[in-house]
Amino acid sequence: MALCVLLCSAGTAMAQLQAAFTVDNASGCSPLTVAFTNTTTGASANATWDWNLGNRANSQIKNPSAIYYEEGTYTVTLTVKDGGQTSTKTSTITVYKKPQADFSVSPLRGCAPFKATFNSNATPGDGTIKDYFWDFGDGTTEQGIDKQTIQHTYTFAQKPPVKLTV
Numbered sequence: 001m002a003l004c005v006l007l008c009s010a011g012t013a014m015a016q017l018q019a020a021f022t023v024d025n026a027s028g029c030s031p032l033t034v035a036f037t038n039t040t041t042g043a044s045a046n047a048t049w050d051w052n053l054g055n056r057a058n059s060q061i062k063n064p065s066a067i068y069y070e071e072g073t074y075t076v077t078l079t080v081k082d083g084g085q086t087s088t089k090t091s092t093i094t095v096y097k098k099p100q101a102d103f104s105v106s107p108l109r110g111c112a113p114f115k116a117t118f119n120s121n122a123t124p125g126d127g128t129i130k131d132y133f134w135d136f137g138d139g140t141t142e143q144g145i146d147k148q149t150i151q152h153t154y155t156f157a158q159k160p161p162v163k164l165t166v
Contacts (some may be wrong), residue, residue, distance in 0.1 A: 003065070015041070015042035015049075016041075016042045016088055017040070017041075017043055017082050017085040017087045018040065018041045018042055018043040019040050019078050019079065019080040019087035019088055019089040020038075020039040020041065020078075020089050020093050021036050021037060021038050021039055021040070021089060021091070022036070022037045023035070023037075023040055023076075023091065023093065025093075026091070026092070026093060027093070027094040027095070027096065028095070028096065029095070029096050029098060030068065030070065030071060030095050030096075030098065031067050031068065031069050032067065032068040032093070032095050033066075033067050034065060034066050034067075034068065034093055035063070035065040036051070036063060036064050036065065036066075036076070036078075037063055038062045038063050038078070040078075040080050040087070040089075041084065042082075042085075042087075043079065043080055043082050044082050044083070045155055046082060046083070047080055047081065047082040047118055048060065048080070048081045048082070049061065049062050049079075049080060049154050050076065050078070050079040050080075050081070051064050051076070051077070051078055051079075052075075052076065052077040052079075053066040053074070053076055054066075054068075054074030054075045054076045054077075054092075054093060055068055055069075055070075055074055057097070059083050059095040063082055068093055068095045069095075070095060071095050071096065071097045071098070071126075072094075072095055073092050073094050073095075074092065074093040074094075074095070075090055075091075075092055076090065076091050076092070076093055077089070077090045078090075081094065089116075096125055096126035096127055097125035097126045097164075098125045099122055099123060099124050099125040099127070099129055099166045100122060100123045100125065100166075101120075101122050101164045101165060102120070102121040102122055102123070102164070102166045103118055103119060103120050103122070103162075103164045104118075104119050104121060105117065105118050105119075105162070106119075106130075112154060112155055112156050112157055113154065113155050114150060114153065115152070115153045115154050115155045116149050116151065116153075116154070117149065117150070118134060118149070118150050118151070118152065118162070118164075119148070119149045120132055120147075120148045120149070120164060120166070122164065122166045124166075129148075129166045130145060131143065131144065131145055131149060131166070132145070132150075132164065132165075132166055133147075133164070133165040133166075134147060134150055134152075134163075134164055135160070135162065135163040135164075135165075136154075136160060136162055137151045137158075137160025137162050137163070138154060138155075138158065138159040138160050140152065140160060
């Protein structure tokens, strides 16, 4: 008669470590605040978190956040170490180029009542311009998507500080 022996190791099998995370804002305008939620699987209570947030900042907490001030694309890396296992996950954060407000006016001078036409020469950056806000410097403002070119009449002599916000 043959005797068979089965040898088992003590303890439990280690789960496969898989670094993962989500972000609440992967893109937007500056300053862009991003909260990272660690969704790593297979990690024990002894796991360590090493975040490179891509903006010259690092963190060792499980769920960090960061603020991105400069336009551009940032690579975020989470490295999780647990016992002899290491897992890494990367993702990108994009901070859009801001629109640049600029305008021209014609004519530049005249007698009151003086009618001037303002034309936006604004550039949209990485997006589209969704709204124009004109401040004519005399207490009058105009706002709207269809306000790229607009006329305004000044009723008294002045040198108004006109502003355009896009």
